[in-house]
Amino acid sequence: MRLPRFLTPTTVVRAHCDLPCGVYDPAQARIEAESIKAICEKYQANNDPEFRTRALIIKEQRSELVKHHLWVLWTDYFKPNHFEKYPQLHGLFNEATKLAGGGGGAKASTDPAVAEKLLGKIEEISKIFWETKQA
Amino acid sequence: MRLPRFLTPTTVVRAHCDLPCGVYDPAQARIEAESIKAICEKYQANNDPEFRTRALIIKEQRSELVKHHLWVLWTDYFKPNHFEKYPQLHGLFNEATKLAGGGGGAKASTDPAVAEKLLGKIEEISKIFWETKQA
Amino acid sequence: MRLPRFLTPTTVVRAHCDLPCGVYDPAQARIEAESIKAICEKYQANNDPEFRTRALIIKEQRSELVKHHLWVLWTDYFKPNHFEKYPQLHGLFNEATKLAGGGGGAKASTDPAVAEKLLGKIEEISKIFWETKQA
């Protein structure tokens, strides 16, 4: 069962800058990836060329944000001991950011399945992230 | 009790662009505000002038992001019927964005209490947001 | 009769940052909205797909700037006493920024009439702005 978001305690800080402030949260990447998936679904359901062009413009930006948020986690949050404990972590981030980019990734595709796959990778990263926070 | 984030279902999408994709989430504003609070705490605990200058540079950016995420919710997510049902909503957003800005807001202050107050406003907005999502 | 711009005194400062510097000017939003209108007119007059795609890319950016400039006025320039004196102000800004966005707004439309309507809203805001400056 999921508690409504406004009932979750706000004292557990997470997510990102480079002071660093110590606040990191994979939710930032996930929210953008969810947006990409929704954009792809709307794209498939709408043949209007103006709408489709706007969808591509916005998807490009959202995909870039996914890459950025993931890169920040990879470089700024994760430390050498994490990479030792989770040897798959480098590859996972590399695959996830590739999945958010051009080539066969979310930037170059309008298939919701690609966004879904990206969300799966972010979920894997998220799981490791929260394990390290509890350690 | 709070479930670890990676166990919460990802099908409930939320948060933000202007296609619109339909994904909105007050967590975006809250994460940045949590960062501001952490920056203020580190600022108060560190007298090094270089560190303090960096803290002010980054706090400026994070505060701007809070304003942006809130503005997006106010303009893009909330509809006329919401403003009717919650007559305090306009004022709440105006106060919250002011609290994230210059003057006496989080940009101009290094007092964690100001960031705390900002987080309180975002929590109020978040509560209304999730009520409207459930309606 | 309109005086050439270079003859108007430059001592009357107006427009925007969050120091705050105290300089605010609705002209910033209006110039971008005028650009949107011109883009829509050129779009309607030109069937070249490359031109049209570029027009949509640029209109997206200009619309975002309109929203940003209006949000800054709403949060940073206008104070509680203004909102008391002009009870329609919150709604006016909310409608204007919606008109600059997706849904039925200037981002989602290539109809010059939508841009014209947006310019009308900015003019209403501008009128109130200058009244408060003279008060």
Add this chain to the structure above:
Amino acid sequence: MRLPRFLTPTTVVRAHCDLPCGVYDPAQARIEAESIKAICEKYQANNDPEFRTRALIIKEQRSELVKHHLWVLWTDYFKPNHFEKYPQLHGLFNEATKLAGGGGGAKASTDPAVAEKLLGKIEEISKIFWETKQA
């Protein structure tokens, strides 16, 4: 005598993107330069180190915007025949953008007199701009 801004006709479009939409206006550069001047005045009147750091952060951004708006006019608005008719135009823009930058310019100085000098250059450019619009 200056007419209130909201009474000036809005059909005379001016200012800037690269479609190009055909809308250009030196007011964009001038508003930012007025902000710089106001920032310098506030800086001189306030010894608080946090305020001063914020002033420098924001002045840096505003100066960059002045440079950008001027560069756009120089490259996008002015045409070969203008440069023939106004042989000083290249130098004027080069000096104005230098005055907005580092070295002895507005980025590197907190002296309102430097901002004032920058405003003077923008006024010179503005005068030529409006002459070419009437031609």
Add this chain to the structure above:
Amino acid sequence: MRLPRFLTPTTVVRAHCDLPCGVYDPAQARIEAESIKAICEKYQANNDPEFRTRALIIKEQRSELVKHHLWVLWTDYFKPNHFEKYPQLHGLFNEATKLAGGGGGAKASTDPAVAEKLLGKIEEISKIFWETKQA
């Protein structure tokens, strides 16, 4: 014969900010222009409408970067004595930035020949740049 890049000494600094740091390098503009040319070639070779829209989105950004890098060189690196020694320099920069923009420039065209012409102008600028560095 061209030495592999990693063998070239790194002590010869060049390229850009406005401290100024003193590091300037026309390679920044050239790399973006090379990207534009490659984008045009891929555009011509690919009829997929999604790919073409993405190409136009990205070309717009890369062209803007070319303009920006050139403007920085023109305003920040080159000094009055350079403009005296190279009287064609103002015009060269104006033409090069126009060639990177709308109208008949690289933003508005998908013809690799336009990008090629832009690269030629950057090469001319680069040649003068390195002459002044050696002086």
Add this chain to the structure above:
Amino acid sequence: MRLPRFLTPTTVVRAHCDLPCGVYDPAQARIEAESIKAICEKYQANNDPEFRTRALIIKEQRSELVKHHLWVLWTDYFKPNHFEKYPQLHGLFNEATKLAGGGGGAKASTDPAVAEKLLGKIEEISKIFWETKQA
């Protein structure tokens, strides 16, 4: 012996977007890192508080650009077979981007030696990059 840059053939394209255009070049990261080093040297030689604050503002931006350019190479240019051939590549990029960031990196330090170390990492990456281009 180093050939003047303008004599090197421009047909060997390199460097970066996500179409992808196929143009990648570690020089983009290196130029920004050289700027960081120069900024640190100027910082150490100048006690003026305004200059120092500006140096920190600009160094923050340049460091962010280094991180961005390196992330792009890591995700977009390098492919699975490269990571197999160069097993140290993941760690190298992670260390290099950490060195460009907060904590003990170039954002948080004004010591030219840190920038020098960052340049060394970029050189290592650059060497591998050019080897893979020749393969």
